[in-house]
Structure formats: structure tokens, C-alpha cells
Amino acid sequence: MMLTSIALPFIAAAIAPVWLRRGLPGSWLALFPLAVFVLNAGLYSQAVSGMEVSAHYPWVPSIGLNFTLYVDGLRWLMLTLISGIGTAVVLYASSYLAGHKDLHRFFLWLFVFMGAMVGLVLADNLLLLFVFWELTSIASYMLIGFTHESEKSRASALQGLLVTVGGGLALLAGMIMLGQQQQTWLISEMSLITEHSSWINAAIVLILIGTFTKSAQFPFQFWLPNAMAAPTPVSAYLHSATMVKAGVFLMAQLAPVFAQQSLWLTLVTGAGAITMLLGAWLAYLAVDLKKILAYTTVTALGILTMLVGLNSDYAFFAFVTFLVAHALYKASLFMLAGIIEHQAHTRNLRHIRPLPKFTLAVTAVAAWSLAGIAPALGFIAKELLLKASATSGWLTAMVFATAALTIAVAVSLVWQPWRSRRQVKEQHAEPWQQWFGPVLFSSLALLLGLGAPLVQPLANTIAEQMGANNVIELSLWYGLSPALALSFASIVVGIGLAALWRKNRVLAAKLRLISRYTGTERLYELLLAGNLSFADWQTRVLQNGYLGRYLVLIIAITTLAVTSTLLSQYGLPSFQFDALEPYEVGMLFVMLASTLYAIASRQRFAAIIALGAVGFVVALIFIHFSAPDLGITQVLVETLTVLLLVLVLLKLPGFKNYSSRGQRLLDAVVACAFGLMMTLLVLATQENHWADSIAHYFIEHSYSLGFGRNVVNVILVDFRALDTLGEIFVLALAAMGVYSMIRLRRSRL
Amino acid sequence: MSALMAVAIGILFAASLYMMLRRSIVKLVMGLILLSNAANLVIFTSAGLTSGAPPLLDKVTKEAPVGVADPLAQALILTAIVIAFGVLAFSVVLIHRAHEVVQTDDLDQMKDTDQ
CATH class of the missing domain: 1.20.5 (Single alpha-helices involved in coiled-coils or other helix-helix interfaces)
Structure with a gap:
């Protein structure tokens, strides 16, 4: 069943392009997320009663990477939001982007994203979770950069990708460290860490880099507002309700594991609180409708993160309540932003035109939830949040400021279009597909405050999983308390700030x-x-394009690496003279003398002849040391080489001294160092007998299996015949190359 | 002899690399020839230098001579010699053609793909 839930969006991703290319209505595609929603709804009773639903499919068992899926309260809630909001977003997008030339590409990536997100919240295995985590980043990249003709859009997409994938890299390292410490990859099997060590601290920091980048926490918050370059349905889905919640989701899942780590609690609370206030402040400063909403999302993510870090009963219940409330009102606000942009022909709140009454009413309902005023669900969340932050005066002050700024933004969202005196342009009606999500979600967000008992069982389960000890009744009325007074005061200050909104825009x-x-x-x-x-x-x-410099660098580095390894691992090989025949010394002398002559000679012809002499001495060495076949081959090849060189090279210009004296000296030093290294290596191989030769096999079987007495020949044409075939192939290739270079001229082509 | 051989191989390598570092393409190819000779000698020396015992089986007894030289290294070098010749033939024609097209034998003048 869970596997079906993951598969459905991916199937949709495969079908959508074909479906849309045929010109069939995109609205029908909403059936896929709807099916996931229905499948998931069937798990409600099990998820709430704490009965764990899990499934296991081996994938790469050797590294512990398996398809281990699992549903608990929080996962059920996330899945409900993903599929529920997903249904509305698909409906909305099918109408909002209708007729767009790249609609099929849009739906492809939207569904890939949806599948990745479903997989992410179902994955119990940390490594599997990481796979889906990265997939959401990639899908998000494609969606932010959907209008790839725009440079800004591409830059924003790249920024989102670099930040989230960079964080993902840190996350992977942190996950592996955590998995090593816990001896399991399964989140459901992880237990509270009581020890304090630098290992745990490093894991915490790495994991938090991952979750902070994904959930746009300070200091990584900047990519989220830029992600608003994406089409509005994407903003509504990825950047408010789902993807950005992935980091918060993971932190909530790991909260019980790190509950006793002060580093975790401090970082999470601190970053959350800063992000919260920063987001609210920037939201108040912004004028672009989508930017405003993006910053309030940053605020919401900060609040959720802070609540994970506060680690108290109030905090956990506030977490659940706020998670639901935010997903509902933010999704509807974003979809409304798209509608408003169509109707008012601008997203700039300063220059907005009056809106139709219905649009304004729905916006007001959603903004009411954003402001968190009774009876919205957000009101309960805010009260619990104030209670949870009462532990510290600083936190309370920050929450209060955030609440006031958010209320100011919420009021401005409705007040600015309401009082606008601009000319109304012709307005077109939006189809029901676009209204479905905003109307449903904004009314849900408002009414769920009254229907809080409906959320209660789920909240109990999730809060308990996160580590809550007591049940806190969700209610709109907790009696007169400092929290209520602060909540009221924030409304007053917020309205005051909203009144100043237009005046302080400069x-x-x-x-x-x-x-x-x-x-x-x-x-x-x-x-x-x-x-x-x-x-x-x-x-x-x-x-730099200079071949010589490449070579010098490569040779020098090789020499350094090999020589240092040889000297440190082995030591200096000894140099032992053994008996020498005069003609042996004579052969070497001729070879070296010819070599030096070939280098020094300024005449090409003399140099070529000297080279030939070197080759013939090598042939002599082969023959002298029991290798007649090699000797014969070398003589043949050397003759051909000399002929070839004489024929071709003499057509080229004579030697000139191109390099300076210093350059030649440097080259000589590098070349001599490499030569010395080779001498040492050969000496070292002679001193030691590291492995037995396998030659005896060939000698023994040369006649019995290969029916030949020349063992070298038998090896070449029998035992290793395929190698020889390869060699022939190489020669044929070289011949073809030579032929084509001589025969084919550009003028003839 | 093998110790002296090691020294000779070192000198061959040094000479070949020095030639390959020259800017003239003709010298580059000459360095290449020296390099393949040096490399073949490394393999040959590493397998052990044996005089007077080639890996040829006796006509009658089909036995190898006592202290026979390693045939495997020889087979390897035989292949290497032939391949090296293939590479050489190709590179000689290549530099000839390159000189025709670029009108220089200076490698430092050939550092761009644009003419």
C-alpha cells in the first residue's frame, strides 16, 4: 500500500506528458494525488493509535540501503498534506498554466517531485530518505527554472540547487555518522543518545546544515524568496506546504534521538528564532505579493524549527497545530496570489488595483489565519507558541515581534487592495479548478480552530512521538493568561504597523x-x-595549452610521489656490481653514446642514425640475454622506423633552439630526476622477489597444449591469442589513421 | 650487469623525457622512440637477465633448458615493440600533417585550437 503511494506520482509523471500532448484535460491528473490521499486516509486509525505500519523491500542490502517504509502520526500528517494540497495544486495548475507550451514538462517534474516527497516522508531508512531528499532538490531545480528563458529564473534555480544539495552532502555525512553511532539506519529503531562526544556533535552540526538549507533556516534562508521565480502553483506546493517542510520533518523525527544534546537544542532553537524574526521583518519590508508570502513562509519554518528545539509539551503541541495551520493557509494564499496577479495585473502590493469582492473575501479568510486570530487554528498555535517560549524573556520578545509583524503583513494583504483607488481593468473570471484549493484550505484553516478536537488525537500521537509527556487540550480558550494578553497586544501593534505600511515604503x-x-x-x-x-x-x-609545461608537471609530480613512496616504504636499494663481460660493457657504452649523440646533434639525419643505433643495440641486448624473437622483431621494427623517419622527418624544418638556456636546464633536471627514479625502481625490483613468475605454466604446457616449441610464439598465438588479435586491431587502426592523413585532404573533401 | 643495466635504463629515460620536453615536434617523436626502448628494457631487466637459455624446447625431449629465460616477459615486450611501432608510424604522419596545416614545428605555437 505504501509502495503504491510512492509509485502513483511517478506513474503520473510518466503518463502526464503523453496525456497532455494528446490535448486531454490536465484536471484529470489530479486523480493520482487524490488516490494517494485516499490510500493514506485508510491508515488514519492505525497511525493515530500508534500502531506502526511498516513495509520492507530489499534494495542494496549489502550497504543497508533498503526500501523500508513506515507510517507514524507525523508521517501520516505530512502525507495527508502532500497528497491533499497536491490534488488542489494539480487542479489549479491545469487551469492556471493551461495552454502553456511546456505544460507537459511542468507536470512531469511536479509529479516527480510529489513522488520524491511521498517517498521522503515514508522512508524509514535514513539512506533511502536521503535518496528521496536529493530527488526533491533536483525536481525543485527543474521547477524553479521552469521559465528557463529568464536569466533570473535560472540563477534562482541554481541557487536553490547549490544551497540544498550542498546541505544534502553535509546531511549524508551526518546521517552516516548517526547511523554508525546507532548501529541502525532505521529512524524507527533509533534511541535517545545520552553520551556527549565530539562524534555526536559533528553529526548534529552536519545534519543541521542539511535540514537548515532545505528548510531555509538562517543563514541559508535567502534561497527561498528567490525560488519565487517558479510558476505560482510550484510556489504554492513546494515552497510553502511541502519541500521546505522536509527539513523540519527530519528534525522532528530526530528530535527524540537528540533530546539530551544541548548543542542540538541550542542550534535548533537559536536558528529557528532568528529565522522567524528575520522572515517577519523582511515580509513587512517587501512589496511583491509572492515575496511577502515567501518571507512569511521563512517565518513559519523558523517557528517550526524553534518549536522542535524548545523541546517541551507546549512546543510539540504548538508544532503540530502550526504545521497544519500553516500548510493550509499558505497554500491557499499562494494560489490566491496567482489569481490576484491575473485579476490585478500586478503582484506589487503598492500598485495593486481593487479586487473583485469574492477574491478579496477569500484572501481575507486566509489572511485571518495567517494573522492567527481566533477562531483560526493559527490562533491556538500562536497561544501555545507564546506559552512554549515563556521560558525565556528574549524568546517571548522575539515571538511577540514576529506576531505583530505578521499581523501587519496579513492586514496589509487585504487592506491595500481594499482601499486602492486605481482604475479597474477588465477582469476575467477564474475557473473552479483555481478556486477549489484556496476556498477549501482557507476555510479549513479558519474552521479547524473551532474543530480542534478533530486534530486532537493526531496531535497527541505526534507530540508523544516527539517526546511530550503530557497531553495538552487544543482549545480556543485557555483562560486569561499572559499569553492571551500578549496575543491581544500583538494584534494592536500589528494593526498599527499595517496603518503605517504605505507611508514607510520608501x-x-x-x-x-x-x-x-x-x-x-x-x-x-x-x-x-x-x-x-x-x-x-x-x-x-x-x-595553458603548452604541452611542455603539462609534461613537466606530470613528470615532476610522478617522480616526487614514486620516489618518496619508494624511499619511505622500502629504503634506498643497494647497488651491486656483479661479473661483467667486456662486450656487455661495450654494448651499453655504444647505446648510451648514441643516445647522447642523438640528443646533442643539431643535424636531423645524424640524430636519426644515432637513434637507429640505439635500437639495434637494444636488439643485441635482447639476443644476448636469451630472447631471439625479440631481437629479430626489434631489428625489423628499427629498420622500418629509421626508414620512416628519414622519409618523413627530412621534409620537416631542421632543428632550431626554441627554448632558453634556463628552460633547457629545468627540463634536464626534471628528466634526470625521472631517470634516477627509474634506476632506483629497477634496482629495487632486482633486489627482491615479490611474486613467483607464472612462466613455468607456459613452459610446461607449451608443447602439450600449444604444440609449439617456441614458448614465446605459443604464448602470443595460442595462450594469449585474443591479446594478439587486439594488437593486430591496433595496428590496423594506426594504418587506417596513417592512410587517411596522407590521402584525405581538406581540399578534396 | 643488471645493476649497470639499471643505470643505462635511467639514462635512456632521462634522455627520452628531455627530448619530449623540447618544443620541436621532431624531437618529441624522437623522445617517444627512446621512451619505448627504455620501457621495454625495464620489463626485460625486471624479469631477470639470463644469457644462453632461450625459451625454446628441445626437439626431442620437449624440455626447456636449465635456468630458462622468462617467456612471458618476452611475449609482453614483443607485443609492446609492435604497438610502439604502430604509435610511432601514426605520430610521425600526424606531425607531418600538423606541420603542413599549421606551418610550424614549434609546439608552443600549437597551443590553440583556432588557427
């Missing part, structure tokens, strides 16, 4: 510019630019 634009050039995004840009210029410099230095 200041806001300046502040936006300042934060643009002092924020962490600037750091990202500098890093990226630095990386590029380093690559540029390195290419210019290493890949």
Missing part, C-alpha cells in the same frame, strides 16, 4: 537594499564568484 525599500548587501546571500554570491574566478585562474595556469 524607508522599507532602503532597508531592503541594505539587507540585500549585508545579508548571507551576499556571502553566497561572493563564494560563487570566488569559486568561478578560482576555477578560471586554475584553468589558465594548468590548462
Whole structure:
């Protein structure tokens, strides 16, 4: 069943392009996520009662990578949001992007993303989870860069990819460290870590880099607002309800494991709190509708992260409530942003035109939830959040400021179009597919506050999994308390800020510019630019096109590496003189003298003859040391070589001294060092007998199996006949090359 | 002899690399020839130098001579010699053609793909 849930979106991804190319309506594709939703709904009772549903399919058992799937409360909730919101988003996109030339590509990646996300929240195996984690990053890259004709869109897509995949790399390392410590890859089998060690700390930091980048936590928050280059349905789905929640989801899953690690608690709470306030502040400064929503998403992710780190009963219940509330109102707000953009012909809240009453009403309902005012579910979440943060005065102040700023943004979202005096352009009605999601989700977000008991069982299960000890009743009325007073005060301050919204836009634009050039995004840009210029410099230095410099570098590095290894592992080989025949010394003397002459000679012809002499001495050496076949071959080849060189090279210009004296000296030193290394190596091989030769097999069987008395020949044409065939093939290839170079001329082509 | 051989091989390698580092393409090819000779001698020396006992079986007894030379290394070198010749023939024609097209024998003038 769980496997079906993962497979369905991928099947949809395969079908969608064909389906759309045939011109069939895209709305029908919403049946796929709907089927996942229905399948998942069937698991509700098991998920809530804490009965674990799991499935296991071996994939690569040798490294512990298996398709181990698992459903608990949080996973069930995530899956419900992914499939439920997914259904609405597919419906919305089928109408919103209808007629787009690349619609099939859009749906392909949307469904790949959906499948990856379903897999991510179902995966119990950390490694499997990582596979899906990276797949969501890739799908997100394709979706952010959907309008790839725009440079901004491509840059945003790349930024999202680099940040999330870079974090993913850290995450993988952290996961492996965690898996080693826990002796299991299964999240469901992991237990509380009580020890404190640098190993655990390193794992925590690495995992958090992964989750912080994915969930856009400070200092990685900057990629999310830029991801708004994606088409609106993508923003509604990936960048509000699902993908960005992956990091939060993983942190929530691992919260019980790290509950006693102060590093984890401090980092998670700290980053969450900073992200929360930063997001709210930037949302208040922004004027672009989608940017505003993106920053409030950053705020929401900060709140969720902070709640994981606060690690208390109130925090866990606030986490569940806020997770549901945010997914609902944010998805509907984003879809509304698309509708508003069509109707008002702008996304700039300053220049927005009056909206139709229905649009304004639905927006108001969604904004009401965003503001977190009773009876919305967000109100309960905010009250619990204030209670959870009451442990520290600083946190309370930050939450209060965030709440006030968010309310100011929510009020502005409705107030600005309401009071707009601009000319109304002709407006077109949006089809039901576009209204389905916003209307359903915004009313759900509002009404679930009243229907909080419906969420209660699920909240209990999830909070308990995360480590809550007591059940907290979800209710709109907890009695008079400091939290309620703060909640009320934040509304007053928020409305006050909203009233100033239009007046302080000039200041806001300046502040936006300042934060643009002092924020962490600037750091990202500098890093990226630095990386590029380093690559540029390195290419210019290493890949300079001068063959000689490549060779010198390669030879020098090889010499250093081999010599140092030889001397450190083995020591200096000894040099032993044994008996020498005069003619042996004579042969070597002739060979070396000819070699030196070939180098030094300024005449090509003399050099070629000297080279030939070297080759013939080598032939003599072969013959003298019991290798007649080699001797014969060498003589033949050497003769041909000399002929060839004389025929061809004499057509080329004579020797000239191209290099400077210093260059020649350097080359000589490098070449001599390599020669010395080879001498040492040969001496070392002579001193030692590392392995027995397998030659005796060939000698013994040469006649009995190969029916030949010349063992070398038998090896070549019988035992290793395939090698010889390969050799013939190489020669044929060389011959073809030679022929084509001589015969084929550009003028004849 | 083998110790002296090691020294000779070292000198051959040094000479061949020095030639290959020259800017003239003709010298590059000459270095290549020296390099293949040197490499063959390394394999030959590493297998042990044996004089007067080639790997040929007796006509009657079909026995190898006592202390026979390693036939495997010889087979290897035989292949290497032939392949080296193939490479050489190809590169000689290649530099000839390159000289025709680029009108220079200086490697440093051939560092761009654009003419």
C-alpha cells in the first residue's frame, strides 16, 4: 500500500506528458494525488493509535540501503498534506498554466517531485530518505527554472540547487555518522543518545546544515524568496506546504534521538528564532505579493524549527497545530496570489488595483489565519507558541515581534487592495479548478480552530512521538493568561504597523537594499564568484595549452610521489656490481653514446642514425640475454622506423633552439630526476622477489597444449591469442589513421 | 650487469623525457622512440637477465633448458615493440600533417585550437 503511494506520482509523471500532448484535460491528473490521499486516509486509525505500519523491500542490502517504509502520526500528517494540497495544486495548475507550451514538462517534474516527497516522508531508512531528499532538490531545480528563458529564473534555480544539495552532502555525512553511532539506519529503531562526544556533535552540526538549507533556516534562508521565480502553483506546493517542510520533518523525527544534546537544542532553537524574526521583518519590508508570502513562509519554518528545539509539551503541541495551520493557509494564499496577479495585473502590493469582492473575501479568510486570530487554528498555535517560549524573556520578545509583524503583513494583504483607488481593468473570471484549493484550505484553516478536537488525537500521537509527556487540550480558550494578553497586544501593534505600511515604503525599500548587501546571500554570491574566478585562474595556469609545461608537471609530480613512496616504504636499494663481460660493457657504452649523440646533434639525419643505433643495440641486448624473437622483431621494427623517419622527418624544418638556456636546464633536471627514479625502481625490483613468475605454466604446457616449441610464439598465438588479435586491431587502426592523413585532404573533401 | 643495466635504463629515460620536453615536434617523436626502448628494457631487466637459455624446447625431449629465460616477459615486450611501432608510424604522419596545416614545428605555437 505504501509502495503504491510512492509509485502513483511517478506513474503520473510518466503518463502526464503523453496525456497532455494528446490535448486531454490536465484536471484529470489530479486523480493520482487524490488516490494517494485516499490510500493514506485508510491508515488514519492505525497511525493515530500508534500502531506502526511498516513495509520492507530489499534494495542494496549489502550497504543497508533498503526500501523500508513506515507510517507514524507525523508521517501520516505530512502525507495527508502532500497528497491533499497536491490534488488542489494539480487542479489549479491545469487551469492556471493551461495552454502553456511546456505544460507537459511542468507536470512531469511536479509529479516527480510529489513522488520524491511521498517517498521522503515514508522512508524509514535514513539512506533511502536521503535518496528521496536529493530527488526533491533536483525536481525543485527543474521547477524553479521552469521559465528557463529568464536569466533570473535560472540563477534562482541554481541557487536553490547549490544551497540544498550542498546541505544534502553535509546531511549524508551526518546521517552516516548517526547511523554508525546507532548501529541502525532505521529512524524507527533509533534511541535517545545520552553520551556527549565530539562524534555526536559533528553529526548534529552536519545534519543541521542539511535540514537548515532545505528548510531555509538562517543563514541559508535567502534561497527561498528567490525560488519565487517558479510558476505560482510550484510556489504554492513546494515552497510553502511541502519541500521546505522536509527539513523540519527530519528534525522532528530526530528530535527524540537528540533530546539530551544541548548543542542540538541550542542550534535548533537559536536558528529557528532568528529565522522567524528575520522572515517577519523582511515580509513587512517587501512589496511583491509572492515575496511577502515567501518571507512569511521563512517565518513559519523558523517557528517550526524553534518549536522542535524548545523541546517541551507546549512546543510539540504548538508544532503540530502550526504545521497544519500553516500548510493550509499558505497554500491557499499562494494560489490566491496567482489569481490576484491575473485579476490585478500586478503582484506589487503598492500598485495593486481593487479586487473583485469574492477574491478579496477569500484572501481575507486566509489572511485571518495567517494573522492567527481566533477562531483560526493559527490562533491556538500562536497561544501555545507564546506559552512554549515563556521560558525565556528574549524568546517571548522575539515571538511577540514576529506576531505583530505578521499581523501587519496579513492586514496589509487585504487592506491595500481594499482601499486602492486605481482604475479597474477588465477582469476575467477564474475557473473552479483555481478556486477549489484556496476556498477549501482557507476555510479549513479558519474552521479547524473551532474543530480542534478533530486534530486532537493526531496531535497527541505526534507530540508523544516527539517526546511530550503530557497531553495538552487544543482549545480556543485557555483562560486569561499572559499569553492571551500578549496575543491581544500583538494584534494592536500589528494593526498599527499595517496603518503605517504605505507611508514607510520608501524607508522599507532602503532597508531592503541594505539587507540585500549585508545579508548571507551576499556571502553566497561572493563564494560563487570566488569559486568561478578560482576555477578560471586554475584553468589558465594548468590548462595553458603548452604541452611542455603539462609534461613537466606530470613528470615532476610522478617522480616526487614514486620516489618518496619508494624511499619511505622500502629504503634506498643497494647497488651491486656483479661479473661483467667486456662486450656487455661495450654494448651499453655504444647505446648510451648514441643516445647522447642523438640528443646533442643539431643535424636531423645524424640524430636519426644515432637513434637507429640505439635500437639495434637494444636488439643485441635482447639476443644476448636469451630472447631471439625479440631481437629479430626489434631489428625489423628499427629498420622500418629509421626508414620512416628519414622519409618523413627530412621534409620537416631542421632543428632550431626554441627554448632558453634556463628552460633547457629545468627540463634536464626534471628528466634526470625521472631517470634516477627509474634506476632506483629497477634496482629495487632486482633486489627482491615479490611474486613467483607464472612462466613455468607456459613452459610446461607449451608443447602439450600449444604444440609449439617456441614458448614465446605459443604464448602470443595460442595462450594469449585474443591479446594478439587486439594488437593486430591496433595496428590496423594506426594504418587506417596513417592512410587517411596522407590521402584525405581538406581540399578534396 | 643488471645493476649497470639499471643505470643505462635511467639514462635512456632521462634522455627520452628531455627530448619530449623540447618544443620541436621532431624531437618529441624522437623522445617517444627512446621512451619505448627504455620501457621495454625495464620489463626485460625486471624479469631477470639470463644469457644462453632461450625459451625454446628441445626437439626431442620437449624440455626447456636449465635456468630458462622468462617467456612471458618476452611475449609482453614483443607485443609492446609492435604497438610502439604502430604509435610511432601514426605520430610521425600526424606531425607531418600538423606541420603542413599549421606551418610550424614549434609546439608552443600549437597551443590553440583556432588557427
